[in-house]
Amino acid sequence: MSMMESLFNILFSLCCGFGTGTLSGLLGIGGGMIMVPLFCLVFNMSPLSATATSLFVIILTSVFGTITHLYHKxxxxxxxxxTGLSGAPVAFFSARIARYTPNWLIVLVTALIIMYSAIHMLKGTDIFGKYTENNKHSHIKQTSSWQHMSSLRTAVLSSIIGLIAGFFSGFSGVGGGFIMVPFFVNFLQMDMKMTSGTSLLAILFIAVTGSIQRALFGHIAFLPGLNMGIAAIPGAILGSHLVRKVPERTLKIVFSCLLIICAIMLIGKQVIH
Incomplete structure (x- = not known):
């Protein structure tokens, strides 16, 4: 690789890292669904290495994003x-499963999960008009979630969501936010703005255990991961600030469209190769 190509890759990593970090803080995702396709398409990583490196970067984005969200309540x-403590041990063991899984299956499963989450989120949003009936009362949902935080039902549902997110995080190399965010909205009746910080906190625990397992197997490409992770930190802080200013409907539409694009990119990559 020439010096110019190396410089381009570093600059590209920094730009992508900042953008990914911003979306992470804004939408409550780790950013894996963006980074995995980028690592595969731009850096020519194998799906296994791409998913492992993605989890490594997610640790940095989730730490600083969570701190900012906690500050803004x-x-x-x-x-x-x-959610995070329930999903963390599952992510550790599902990362082992990924080691013995064909690359095409990892890509396919990841793409299908991402697409499902996008469609699920769009069901409650009228893209071309006003809020649907559910979104009109989103402020009621937020109040309800606060009132039921200590209930057994909320604790059980949070634990189940963590188990599901943890499995797919360790397996596919994404933080699990693409599962947790729509599940928080639909099953815990949380406001979209509250899901961002809550999801990032859970992602932190899940990503750490998944990354440890991948690091032990030597699958993480630390140099591009660090480049992207360093740039993602200020992006995550910025996104966490912006979440209070962006309308609920806009957050849902942006989140869903982003999921669909990433799923198409992953499938396209697999078809081409």
Whole structure:
């Protein structure tokens, strides 16, 4: 690789890292669904290495994003902790499963999960008009989630969401936010703005265990991961600030469209090769 190509890759990593970090803080995702396609398409990583490196970067984005969300009180601490601690051990073992899984299956499963989450989120949003009936009362949902934080039902649902997110995080190399965000909205009746910080807190625990397992297998490409991760930190802080200013409907539409684009990119990459 020439010096110019190396310089381009570094600059590209920094730009992508900042953009990914911003979306992470804004939408409550780790950013894996963006980074995995980029690592595969731009850096020619194998799906296994791309997913492992993605989890490594997600640790940095989730740490700083969570701190900012806690400062702005856009994070439900108890729900985030229950979800994250439930998913963390599952992510550790599902990362082992990924080691013995064909690359095409990892890509296919990841793309299908991402597409499902996008469609699920769009069901409650009228893209071309006003809010649907559910979104009109989103402020009621947020109040309801606060009132039921200590209930057994909320704790059980949070734990189940964590188990599901943890499995697919360790397996596919994404933080799990693409599962947690729509599940928080639909099953815990949380406001979209509150899901961002709550999801990032849970992602932190899940990503750490998944990354440890991948690092032990030597799958993480640390140099491009560090380049992207360093740039993602200020982006995550910025996104966490912006979440209070962006309308609920806009957040849902942006989140869903981003999921669809990433799913198409992953499938396209697999078809081409």
């Amino acid at each position: 856009t994070c439900l601490l108890r729900i985030g902790l229950i």
